Amino acid sequence: MIKLSEIDVNLLVVFDLLYQEQNTQRVALRLGITQPAVSHALKRLRTLLGDELFERTSRGLMPTPLASSLHLPVAEALAQLQEILNRPEDFEPAVSERTFNIAMTDIGEIVFLPRLLKHLAHEAPGISLSTVRSQNEDLKREMEDGSIDLAIGLIPQLGAGFYQQRLFMQRYVCLMRRDHPLSKGNFGFDDFMAAKHAVVVAKGTGHGIVEEQLTRAGIDRPVRLKLPHFAAVPYIISESDLVVTVTDKLAKATQHRFGLEMHEHPLPFPEVSINLFWHRRFHQDSGNRWLRNLLFGVFSE
Numbered sequence: 001m002i003k004l005s006e007i008d009v010n011l012l013v014v015f016d017l018l019y020q021e022q023n024t025q026r027v028a029l030r031l032g033i034t035q036p037a038v039s040h041a042l043k044r045l046r047t048l049l050g051d052e053l054f055e056r057t058s059r060g061l062m063p064t065p066l067a068s069s070l071h072l073p074v075a076e077a078l079a080q081l082q083e084i085l086n087r088p089e090d091f092e093p094a095v096s097e098r099t100f101n102i103a104m105t106d107i108g109e110i111v112f113l114p115r116l117l118k119h120l121a122h123e124a125p126g127i128s129l130s131t132v133r134s135q136n137e138d139l140k141r142e143m144e145d146g147s148i149d150l151a152i153g154l155i156p157q158l159g160a161g162f163y164q165q166r167l168f169m170q171r172y173v174c175l176m177r178r179d180h181p182l183s184k185g186n187f188g189f190d191d192f193m194a195a196k197h198a199v200v201v202a203k204g205t206g207h208g209i210v211e212e213q214l215t216r217a218g219i220d221r222p223v224r225l226k227l228p229h230f231a232a233v234p235y236i237i238s239e240s241d242l243v244v245t246v247t248d249k250l251a252k253a254t255q256h257r258f259g260l261e262m263h264e265h266p267l268p269f270p271e272v273s274i275n276l277f278w279h280r281r282f283h284q285d286s287g288n289r290w291l292r293n294l295l296f297g298v299f300s301e
Contacts (some may be wrong), residue, residue, distance in 0.1 A: 002048065009081075012074055014041040015053070019071045022060035091286035093124035100291055101130045103139055103151035105202065106231040111249045112152065115298055123294070143279040149288055150295070151277040154207070158277045165292070168249075168301035169271040172210060174263045175233070175251045176243045187263035195243040198225040198236060210245050213269060234258040 017027040024038045031038070046053055049070075054061040063071065091098075104112065109131055120127050134142055134151075140158065142148040151158065158164065174192065176183055182191050202208065207230075214221075224242060227233065233244055234254040251262040276295055282288045 007048070008044075009078075011041050011045050011048070012078060014038060015045055015067075016071070016075050016078055018042065018054055018061060019063055019067065019075075022054070022062065024061070091290055093127065093287075093290055095126060096124060096287065097126040097128075098287055099128040099130055100149045100287070101132055101147060103132050103134050103143075103148050103153075105133075105153055105207070106229045107207075107247060107250050108152050110231065110253050112295075112299065116295070119294060119298060143277070144281065146279075146282065149278070149282065150291065152295070153274060154209075154272050155275070155277060161280055162277050163280060163283060164275045164277045165296060165300075167274050167276055167296065167299045170247050170249060170274050171271045172245055172265050172269045173248045173251050174243055174265050175237055175246050175255070175260055176263070177238050177240070178259045178261045180241060180243070180261065182243070183261040183263075187266060189266040192243070192266045193219075193221050196222050196224045196241060198227060198233065198240075198242040198244040199223050200227050200230050200233065200244065200246070202229060207247075209272065210269065214267070217267070219267070234260060 014027065014031070017030055018024070018038075021027050021030070024035050024042070028035045028038045042054065049066065051066045052064055053067040054063055056062075113129070113131070116129070120129070132142075132148060134148060139148065139151060139155070140161075143151060143158075144161070152167070154170075174187060176195075182195055199211065200207065201211070225236070227236075230246065230250060233246060233250070235258070236242065237244055238258040238260060245265065248262070251260070254260060255262050276292060278288060278292060
């Protein structure tokens, strides 16, 4: 029994061309090798298959019955292998019905999804999105196995094995209702300390950097509400005298709709990079690449 591991695919290419050309010189020209190299390949094939395969006649090299029976399946197998290795760009967004899973925070959903869905409606109406929350090792594993296609955010734990592309730099601001007693004029450190605050404790996200820095600085402002996520913040702030520290992207996306006022933060928080992440296994995946390019084209600054 002949094992595939014993076969050099180049021998099958030579076999296919010999069957077509019935001449070692013409085969050598088509392959760009010497005629002795073709003859050597034929010798190896004869030894492997235990048959002469081609006999010299007045009309050139003629196939033996075994060669004739082998040629069609060998030619079809080579054609299929050629097609597989030279795969076309098989992702067509205009007709695709693929679902992409993207890891992002609720801030990401508010900032990215409205504009992204608008683009998809025009360019790829059959594509669906699913946003997911995944943390640390779970996120790494799910991106490795392909159950999460992309991740967006401040995610420093995605290091080795991942590509990343910066979308924009994000800064932190203070948000309050438009007719808040502190909304007029400058909003300084004393105002910040005098205000009653809502705090978002978004575990597993990069936004914990705010509370960490306030703690290290020994700043203990009056906190009246703690929330596990950002989505409810605009609703609550618009109906209360609470002040909240949020990203400028969230503030800009919600201030007009909810009647809110955004102020520069009186504390010097560093800007943070919001990046797009994908696992190297899917770097060449045409669908993944298309969505990455779309996200970068729409949101990069």
